[in-house]
Amino acid sequence: MNFVKRAGTSLGARRSKTAALLAIFLAICTLLLGGFLLQAAAARQEADAQRTIGVDVTVRKEGLTPALADRLGALPQVHRCNAEVPVRAGAQGFTPLASKVPEPGGAAADDGKGALAVNGVRDSGMLLPFSYGSTKLTSGRGITPEDAGRDVAVIEERLADENRLKVGDTLRVRSADGERTTSVTVVGVFRDPAREPTAWTPPHQLPGNTLYVPMGTAQKLGTGTGTGTGTGTGTGTGTGTGTGTGTGTGDATVSAVVLKIGSPDRARELHARTEELLGKDGFEFRVNDKAYKDQVLPVQRVGAFAGLVVWVIALAGALILGLIVMLQIRERRSELGVLLALGEKKWKLIGQHAVEVAAVALPAVALAALAGSLAGESAGEALLGRRDDKPASAPRAPDRETAPPTVRVEPADVGKVSGIALGISLVSTVIPGIGILRLHPRSILTDTA
Known part of the structure; x- marks a missing residue:
């Protein structure tokens, strides 16, 4: 069978x-x-x-430029990148917030660098206050990498209420030296949970006077230009005249670059590549893998x-x-x-x-x-x-x-x-x-x- x-x-x-x-x-x-x-x-x-989630790596170095920040963000270990360029700016056509506490008699007057704290960023969603949810968007959106080359801004709710601003409105912001003015379009309004200081505070340190803009906009507000002319004569062979213009950077340097990598195991590889770009000494490399x-x-x-x-x-x-x-x-x-x-x-x-x-x-x-x-x-x-x-x-x-x-x-x-x-x-x-x-x-x- x-x-x-x-x-x-x-x-x-x-x-x-x-x-x-x-x-x-x-x-x-x-x-x-x-x-x-x-x-x-x-x-x-x-x-x-x-x-x-990934792992956040913060890189700081004195004199770090936006070009170097972009090269760090382009490394193969990096999933997302954000760089922050803090500059001071002034307002034109709208009123910045002022401290509700009278200025003490002995306090120094404002140094003229502007009442607004403008932060040029590549991706506002990677900023710790936004990523952890303590600072929230109440309308519109944040700054994204797609905003590179655009003049847009995300403003604080108190500044928006004071000037009756909303998403879609246009602001005029001038550089700290007052030489240049840039028009920015409001694309988002956020709420900072920080309360108004109980003591007199300079306007640029008030939480309501904080703006987030793309890095390119911050660079324009923090760059100074200069022109010069000169003439010269010489004996024997001829005379000549010449004119020239030059540009120089002011406050438009990157304070920190935050890089998101997949796991803590890749931090060592990223550190080695960062050394190749920035040199072996003089930079801070901090790994935050707690959330991961x-x-x-x-x-x-x-x-x-x-x-x-x-x-x-x-x-x-x-x-x-x-x-x-x-x-x-x-x-x-x-x-x-x-x-x-x-x-x-x-x-x-x-x-x-x-x-x-x-x-x-x-x-x-x-x-x-x-x-x-x-x-x-x-x-x-x-x-x-x-x-x-x-x-x-x-x-x-x-x-x-x-x-x-x-x-x-x-x-x-x-x-x-x-x-x-x-x-x-x-x-x-x-x-x-x-x-x-x-x-x-x-x-x-x-x-x-």
Whole structure:
């Protein structure tokens, strides 16, 4: 008789034991699939964290220029880049805020550099007050890298209320020396939680007089130009006259560059590339990976735990099923003796047991896949959901939180579980079946009797 057909007949005749074997295999396959699903979800969430949270590296150097900041932002390790160019500026056509506290009699008068604190940035979303949510946009948008070459501005809510400004209005801002005026379009209004100082404060230090503009706009407000003419005469060969113009930089230098990289492991590579650009000495290189560790390390631990679960379940499943098959072989020794006496080959007897176990394993994989698709999302939320260990009053970073875990059953995961299940079937039948190869029909029937 064909041993495959005989395996089907045996499963039908032993329904209760087949159902018990199916239940055991279902538990094993469900745990295996759960481990693979958690591994995949953890890997996706870690990749998302590297893209959205990342690690902030702050580089400071005296005399750092916007050109060098752009070269730092173009390094292959960098995902996002922001540079800040702080300058002082004056207002034309609108009124800056003034301190509500009278100026003390002995205080020095304003030095004439302007009442506005203008910060040229490449990406305002990377500024800590915005990224952690303490400073929020109330209307419009922030400064983005696409604003390079445009004259736009994001202003504070108090300055907007004082001058009845809104998104779309145009402001005229003049340089600190009063030589140049630039028109900027308001694209956003933000709210700074800092309160008005209780003591007299210079206008440019008031939180309401802060503006964010693209770096190019800040450079125009912080650059001075000069012209000169000269004449000269010489004896003997001729005379000549000449005129010339020149430009020089004022306050338009970069105070700091913030670079976002994927993980702390890449900080060493970035430091080496920064040394190539800025020299080995004279710059500050600070790595802030706290947000990354707070969000990513728990995810990595869950992924490692899921991988360990897969190995433990695979080994334990093979051991348990091997013991079950061994017990079944002992119970069916008389059946084996009769088949061997009829001339059946020993390898076919082992093959029959392997087919029986595999025939139970495949439906168990299908049921496990169905259970995974139904319960996987809730299990992922429980093990990989967002963690909030901060008190309610602590500042939060909305754009620094990983997205909710996505646990979904992929064909590749089902294929892995099927392969392991079939491997367990083979191991759990072949190893106990080695004893069959060493027996003879007479010894089996004699021992049974």
